[in-house]
Amino acid sequence: MSLYGYIKDKRFFVIFYLLIITFVSIILYTNIDQHAWSVILYTYISCLVFACMYIAVGYYYRKKFYQSLRELTEHPHDVLVSLLPESQNENQRLFVNVIKNIVQDHTHQLQKLQEEKKEHQEYILSWIHEIKLPIAASKLLLEHSEDKSKEWLDDHLEDELGKIEDYVEQALYYSRIDTFNKDYFITEVHVGQIVKNTVKKYAKLFINKGIHFHMENSELTVQSDKKWLGFVLDQLMANALKYTDVGGNISVSFEEDSNEKRVRLHDDGIGIKSEDIDRVFDRGFTGTTGRNHTKSTGMGLYLAKKLANKLEYELTIESEEGVYTTAVIHVPKVRNYYRL
Structure with a gap:
């Protein structure tokens, strides 16, 4: 100076x-x-x-x-x-x-941006690795299809394309999490119809695994964005189908009290270990079940939780290993959409 x-x-x-x-x-x-x-x-x-x-x-x-x-x-x-x-x-x-x-x-904002960048890079690398699997499987099907019928080839290629579509959809919604407030529209939504659309989307998997589906009281309506709520239900249904054995059961029921409305998705699959239950919504967490029974990216429930929170819902998981798993979407009756 x-x-x-x-x-x-x-x-x-x-x-x-x-x-x-x-x-x-x-x-x-x-x-x-x-x-x-x-x-x-x-x-x-x-x-x-x-x-x-x-x-x-x-x-x-x-x-x-x-x-x-x-x-x-x-x-x-x-x-x-x-x-x-x-x-x-x-x-x-x-x-x-x-x-x-x-x-x-x-400094705090810089650290947050660095963590988000690292998280994004890790997800992209994981996503690339996972999407390569159905692509490689499709190539193998084409290379070894000489003695297979056209119907058999079409059926298996459709399965692999479905996996690719699911991965692409996950990546799309993942990229939109931070701009959610620019891409939502709240209306009166019939949850039962959204569940039916989800079941229709995974109908082939239901049929192939012989899983029985049941839905009770399908007249429940909530204030929500149809597209984003549908994605949350898709992830929960896909997770239930993945860990339910052949011939198992999946059911959806609706409840309501003075404080909230609840959507319960229940399966009698392999369940979740007690030590893993508190971490199932962590990004990339697959747990013992995901590692031992099927390949899992650990992103489905993470995205479902993030988007449920964006909608101001609470998403919880109840489970007993080897018996059942129940995912519950809690929809409060008094909400302020301008806070999103």
Whole structure:
């Protein structure tokens, strides 16, 4: 900080000083004789000297603080807070606190962006690996289809294309999570019809595994976005089908009380270990079941949970290993959509 800059900052003090001197001069001029002007001039010069000394001493006292701030511009942001100089007065203390808050907020946002970028990269790599499997399987089917019928080939290729479509859909919804508020439309939705669409989507898997489906009280309606709620139900249904054995059962029921409406998707599949139940919604978590019984990306329930939260729903899982698994969508009756 230059001396000129410091004096400029003290301009109000200088103006105040000149006004006081002018006022005193007027008073003295109207009340004393001419012989006292030498004393007045001496007083003026002495006051001016003291004022200059005050500004000079203040400048050199403050110079160290401002010089330290200037030197901070040469350091990376992550060490700024630790290098901030000690404040010399209340104003400086306020400015230092503001700088600390800004730097800490910036650091927090930067860390969050880095974590999101890392998460995105990991998902893309996982997605590429997973989508290569049905593509490779399709190539193998075509290469070894000489002795197979056209119907057999079409059936198996359709299965692989369905897997590719599911992976692409997951990636599409994953990419839209952060821009959800630009792509939703709340209406009165008939949940039973959405469930029927989901069952229709996975009808072939139901048939191939001989799984029985049952739905009760299909008249429930909720305030929701049809597309996003449908995706949540798709992920829950796909997960239930994946871990339900041949000949098993899947059912959907609806409940309602004074606080909320609930959609319960129940299966009598292999269930979830008790030590895994609290982590099933973590990104990329497959658990013992996912590793031992079938290939799993660990993204289906993660996306379902994220999108349910965006809709202001609560998604919970109840399970007993080897007995059942029940996913419950809790829809509160009092909601504020403008908070999305």
